[in-house]
Amino acid sequence: MIRRIFLTTCLAGLAACSLETSAEVETETASTPHIVAASQVEAGRYLVELGGCQDCHTAGWPESGGQIAADDQLLGVPVGFKGPWGVSYANNLRLVAAAYTPEEWVEMMRTRQGLPPMPWTTVNRMSDSDLLAVHAYLVSLGEKGETMPGAVPPGVEPATPYIYFMPVGPDVQTG
Template sequence: MSNRPAPRPLAHLACFALLLLAAGCDRDAPAASTAAASPAAQDTQADLIARGEYLVRVTGCNDCHTPGYAEQQGNVDQALWLTGSPLGYRGPWGTTYATNLRLRLADMDEAQWLAFSGSLRTRPIMPDFALRAMSEDDRRAMFHFIKSLGPGGEPAPAYLPPGQAPQPPYFELVVPTGAPATVGAP
């Protein structure tokens, strides 16, 4: 047996699993049948919200969807989380802005969110493929957390097609001459 430490992702996963296990312990709760119910069905609303908050933090949602989050190294009041951003991302696709998720989900129910998030296809820089790859339980937890924040903020600026100059601030992807203009091509 090796004396090497466990790889960081596995160590983090193990710590998270232990934290979830400890947080879920309730000595006064009646025993529940785990054979008949899925883990998601056993989650309380508080469990879903806590799990959703964790997922929003570690998957980088705030990096784009919360103004100033990355610049302030995550030290942003939760009241501002996921309210969209005026920072544009300009490239061959045009200019995109991180949506105000709290307003986007305000009129959705859980089933609508699961259908929407499970088939989302959007423009860069949103890693929609990562959201589609998440389990339904994870997307469900994120929904409950975002809904718990309530609607807030203003809509993000609208998408601008290629050739339209955005107002600052924005990042710009400059594609070298002769390089494919498609994003994500090898």
Template structure:
């Protein structure tokens, strides 16, 4: 989990004594439920692609707004009801439980797709061993629709 960078996005960040750092009290719990995000700012012109929340758990880009998932074993808001097979199928297909909605950026599931089933099972086993944290993450928001008559 450390090597794969899961904490980089799935653990909310806060400002610590040395600057931004993961808030390990909320390790792998995803975007904070209580943090309601305003509409995403308009992306600037040019090569910029993404804007990120200060917690590093919400991302806006051409795909809309995505929120990092709760990876803890909480049965209602995390992976508590998932099986290793569900987890592996999600990574392999880029779809929730292998058949649901698409996994959206910035989740680099194609990179993790190169991990073996044994490696992914080990990651899932670890995620099932950490403390469960109730934290219902919002569903992704689609990109803003253009206003009629404007381009």
């Protein structure tokens, strides 16, 4: 229906045509919040920086105030996060993204319930459009680096350094 109106208006003149284009985009996405940027890759870059993905997936990002060259970003960090879930690692997102088609990526990010402190509940709620933008940005960086260690189950000491993610101090119940 929208497309038919669009074509009819288009025949009436070029100005009306471009007006109708933005109306069409708005109609199709009105109920789904999403980032608007000059390109899908730019939208993805913005979402990755805003989403704090770099804080965990780029070595040295928080320590340097984000002063890491793009070519060295999102390669994963071989320092684990240890808690009641065992030890988890923020993997190399450039290799991970390359292993998924855009559609598979949306499905995985929408449904996966993995380990802390990865904000799975947050990324599960992202719109298709934003998830596709994140994928496009990660793929645009190119494959580089190594895969990080897999998760270690509770009770097993990891072979890498780790950050201990448990509350300590007065009145903390340890049992």
